[in-house]
Amino acid sequence: MSAREAVEGCLSQIERVDGQVRAFISVAGDRALAQADRIDARLAKGEQVGVLAGVPVAVKDNMCTRFGKTTCASKILADFESPYDATAVARLEAAGAIIVGKTNLDEFAMGSSTENSGMFVTRNPWNAECVPGGSSGGSAAAVAARMVPAALGSDTGGSIRLPASFCGVVGLKPTYGRVSRYGLVAYGSSLDQIGPMTCDVRDAALLLDVISGHDGRDSTSIDAPPTDSAARLDEPIGKLRIGVAKEYLGEGLSDEVRAAVESAIDVYRGLGAEVVEVSLPHSEYAIAAYYLIAMAEASSNLSRYDGVHYGYRTPEPDDFIDLYSKSRAEGFGAEVKRRIMLGTYALSSGYYDAYYLKALKVRTLIKADFVEAFKKCDVLACPVSPTPAFRIGEKIEDPLTMYLGDVYTISLNLAGLPGVSIPAGQSEAGLPIGLQLMGPHLQEERLLQIAHAFEKETDWHTRVPPMADAQTA
């Protein structure tokens, strides 16, 4: 298949199904075809091409691209054209990947369902009445509906892993600092990470190898070379100790998800793994700590959107302060305003110690829990979400209810550790259920080997939503 045929295939699938799914905010068809032709010409001449040459990918619209717009699904950036490419984007293109379009998300990555998008709601390709998860819902849906074979998402509290689980695709959040955040629009700077969303673990490994590695432009980037996970994927996993945290299998977990996760763990038992009960005693405080830290960081990060330098500006401000206050009030959605205000409150004089500083101390305890747990096991296995995908509109009225759904994903961001969601089951209603594997610091290669071992024994990752299949749809 030529690069042009690959891109044409994606563009025609987008045309066929995206009117319903609404995964894409913008599609750069002409640019993608031109790049494909350039790659095909080089291949024809026998010239060197990158390891992802001709692979069509989608990029979440909170990552800067010099072409088109970078909107963060917000009215405040609806017409913003970035003057630079994010490092992860540049590395994908340098490896020959072809960016087909920018995908929908919760506004500024704040949300767990993509319902907070300032543009439109993305639908779950498995059931159009259900959310795709968030905040990387567009990327997850684009891959699940086979509009693209791979996409980049970002994960601050579960925003890659949760939509991956809801849409039945693979989603990896690397170790914090593994992938450069340069060009990723900042939400929670100590939590954000870019990661791949793909149909299988091998493709996730290939993408991670391309986008990872030290970047001088991101001072939080770890001084390490890119990962070598694809080449090492089939290395034997040996005698595995799988840790199951007792706090994660308590109440609130739906029976179907519990059953799917337990069956998945049984697959590893079949491979000779030992299952060890561990404890993450501070788990119940993770959501509270996360939201205080993330909102505090967000309030600072989003102060740059002021109507002055770029983005939306209110048409008739009374004065300079009014310019700021009205531009931001008119440009931001409700969830973004909530988080900015809460973050501002948590950092304000008189409250900083009680809220923000307290949360940072609890973070230390949560991080220590993982260090302890990994003395007893090689990897932790747990659910991604308490339930499969919920209905659009079901949780959006109560912010707190929405936040509580992040219970299994959020600790990993606080601790800075890598985690992957892989398709591991399906509910009675036909909705995907993911298994989450969490690894120690910088152990992505091993984590992906362990995830891949599951794929070799099961076929959940090969399932395609009926609407995406050209034959059945």
Added chain:
Amino acid sequence: MPEQIDEGQVRHIAVLSRLKLSDQEVATFSRQLSAILAYVGKLNELDTTDVEPTAHAVPIQNAFRKDEPEEPLPVEEALAGAPQRAGNFFKVPKVLDQDSA
């Protein structure tokens, strides 16, 4: 840790955050933010007296580069998205002589 946030406090925070809220929004947010604050108050159950805060999960320090000039963003590109510009400047309403600044 106070658990309720009243409308007066919401208005104050809105000023700090540079967000002009409607009366309806002030009412809604005061309710929602109170619920969230009541929830995060849970952290008070933990004794963190001798615990060090973790601002960053990965302990990197002094990530410096050589103090050598590199190519800056060209002025035209920097101004390309300006809602209003005047020459090489971003144009805004008068900053000085403000009562509320």
